[in-house]
Amino acid sequence: MEIPDGAGSRLAMFSARFDGGQVEQKFREVQKILQAHNYDTLMVEADAGEDFGMLTMQYLSQLDEERGILLAVCTEHYGEMTSSKYSSFWELKYAYDRDLAIMPLKVSKVYPPRPPFGADHPYDKKGTARGFVKSAMPSSTVYINCLDEPGENLLAARDIAALIAAKLRKGKANATATRGTPVEVAAPVAMTSHVGYPAQAKRPVRGMRSFLWADCWKRCFYHAGVGSFDDDTLWKEVERQFRASEFNASSTLKALKNFAPPGRPYPAEARQFVMQESKRVMRCKGNIQEATKAAEPGGLEELVILLLFAVDEELHMPFCSQVPAEAWRQLEAARWEKLRAADFSWCFQTDSQGAAGAAFLLAALARCSELQELNMDKCTHVPAEAWRQLEAARWEKLTKADFEGCFQTDSQGAGAAFLLAALARCSELEELNMQYCYEVPAEAWRQLEAARWEKLTKANFDRCFEDGSQDAAGAAFLLAALARCSELQELNMNCTHVPAEAWRQLEDARWEKLRRADFFGCFSLSEFAEGAAGLLAALARCSELEELNMQYCYEVPAEAWRQLEAARWEKLTKANFDRCFSLSEFAEGAAVLLAALARCSELQDLRSASYLPWRTTASSTSLNSPSPSPSFGAAAV
Incomplete structure (x- = not known):
């Protein structure tokens, strides 16, 4: 297949289970072909060693910033929960949580993936990973079939690269839905300008849910009862709380909840404002303890x-x-x-x-x-x-x-x-x-x-x-x-x-x-x-000792x-x-x-009850022998 030049294509990251097997080797070859044709693709190197996790997070962050596509290499067990914090499960979750485009690449007869779980599984007892895969890749999701006609073998690396290139070449102005059928957005959506933000969306809108957000922006936020920038009484209250001379976390949280209830995503411009103002108030030592007490369980x-x-x-x-x-x-x-x-x-x-x-x-x-x-x-x-x-x-x-x-x-x-x-x-x-x-x-x-x-x-x-x-x-x-x-x-x-x-x-x-x-x-x-x-040998050498x-x-x-024969506690004031x-x-x-204490000219408080045989006199020292009392020298940190 012909692979056109990929200059200007969307950023993409390959997410796979790195086991060194045939599938991994095939897709490393695919990535090299794409890069040779100027497609901007990311894939953590197999020999990254200790840097594997850092590179994974770096690539995911870059993918988020550029609103790229996660290319999920869907082997049968893709998305399984493992001991690694950088597994395919966490890569998929990262993309799903941030509404990034997820493009499944079918490489197995078993699709969607069926990550294992069960009572004997060390990390997934209840099927969390399998349920998550179903959410991220519903039956309506369009996938790229990387198998031959009988579905027995992988296509040639160049053929797979050509199929992926066709999706990436749509460019950064268009998008593929992560859930549901593709939605093409031809131009930015006009928006009402508030809180110092431009009146036009700067980033492309992706996915059916995002499309609905853009379409309904000027009327409401997602559903009735959520604040809007046109009828912005609720939003003004959020602004007022964040910019108050004395930040009150509890009131601010309440205003945010009134504007957009828990679980509802904030539009990009609203989130940007909240992040910016949060940074400012936190620098002023904003204390969120009150807010956690005021919030309902599960609403934090x-x-x-x-x-x-x-x-x-x-x-x-x-x-x-x-x-x-x-x-x-x-x-x-x-x-x-x-x-x-x-x-x-x-x-x-x-x-x-x-x-x-x-x-x-x-x-x-x-x-x-x-x-x-x-x-x-x-x-x-x-x-x-x-x-x-x-x-x-x-x-x-x-x-x-x-x-x-x-x-x-x-x-x-x-x-x-x-x-x-x-x-x-x-x-x-x-x-x-x-x-x-x-x-x-x-x-x-x-x-x-x-x-x-x-x-x-x-x-x-x-x-x-x-x-x-x-x-x-x-x-x-x-x-x-x-x-x-x-x-x-x-x-x-x-x-x-x-x-x-x-x-x-x-x-x-x-x-x-x-x-x-x-x-x-x-x-x-x-x-x-x-x-x-x-x-006691160590204490005898402590010439600065004040309380013991x-x-x-x-x-x-x-x-x-x-x-203690050689002890010289010239600054000792309290002893028990x-x-x-x-x-x-x-x-x-x-x-x-007692001989050591006799040399303590600064001693003010000595507690000993009545069990010392008093034959040595402590000169110029005020000695007290009260009834037993709690320790006074606890060095609390």
Whole structure:
């Protein structure tokens, strides 16, 4: 077949299951023929390696921007859900969600494709992919038949290329419907000009639904009850809310809902305005928390869509536990290139509606190379597969991270390894909170072996190693990492089940800037007390220490207290050793401790109950011995 010159043809991208087989090889040959005739086609190279996913997203984005055609190579299992985020399923969904033209290429007797599913399928139990293929390729869709007359073999590569070229040559001014019969649009449709937009459509209209939009634009938006630019009372209210001197997310969301109810697509010009104004208000720290409370469950999609485009440097969504999974899914293509601070605390906990959507959020965050602060406090119900999205995270500028309670009983610690591996790569980290993460397995803590947190100043691992913790042996990897943190100023390790061998990792620690330390109850069990010497040796070298809590450490051996003989805590103001010598067999160590305290000229508050044998006088120091009280030195991050 003759293939005319393709200069000026529409952009197209081949979507296929890349298995190296006959079909893939055939269509790589087809693409080369098309490119040789100046047809603008995209296809990820087979040897792209680690760049495969990045190229896929790059090509899809380019396809969206130029309103190109997705050429779906429809093998029998095309569109199957797999472990890959860049599979044919996600390519098809990307195109369908954005109303891009989808041109099926029939290469199998089985058509439309029948991707497998079932109870034994690892990723698709209920037939999601098959249902999606039926929606994207209904029976009315015109396809290109790439098989010979009997339907047994593929046509020659040149013949297939000629069939595809005939569709692409219609040019960028025309379009082929993605659902239903082709609709040709000869010229742009005139539109009423509002909010500073031109009175003529700049882009071609594609598909039957888009054609209806253009045809009805001046009268209404898609159906009765949706705002219009002619009778624009509802639209003016949207404008007014976005441009108010004080942005109110709840009122704005209400105005948007009145203008176009949830689930109805916005016309291009309206969406452009919303995106533009969202970016502006988000730069002014617009808080959407109120809006999520005001919105009905399931009606948050448009709100999260705003985030997809609107995020600039800060994004705060605490307590947004009612956002459904499908709404979070809108973040699949998010590229928050300037995001510095994000707060999603309490978004995924016991009563959350969309914990399954956490994967889409974490995948978006993993791409935020400028991220400096991240708060995921109390996100106790994030699935393990969601945490896996952080495998590729490179947060080279992250300084503050809060994951308090993320790995408690409900989580069983699943997925913690992916998070800790990501954090281990954060060389700029200054503050880290992992309080109440007591279900992290030892193998996950092992990810910190290579951590070099040379700028870490605050660390909170309170209750990470308690009775019932999944595997306290992991404490050794954590303490070894902390021992290398020469800038550490505040440390909270209220952990009763740290093995003695783990504490020995601190023998060479040099915390010359440590000011506050809390080790409440760390040595209340005899089987772990032998490690106290390693900790006390490290503390003895902390000349800047101001607050120290060792309450309920009553199993510390006398020999371990001897490590404090050289301690010079000239800035110590608060100390708590309540119940430390309630067992007589260890009381001999008290003399060494009291001698060290006697040298603390700045000491203002000493809590010790009545168990110290007072023979050493602390000169010029106000000493208090109140009844037992809660620890005062918790170094909360």
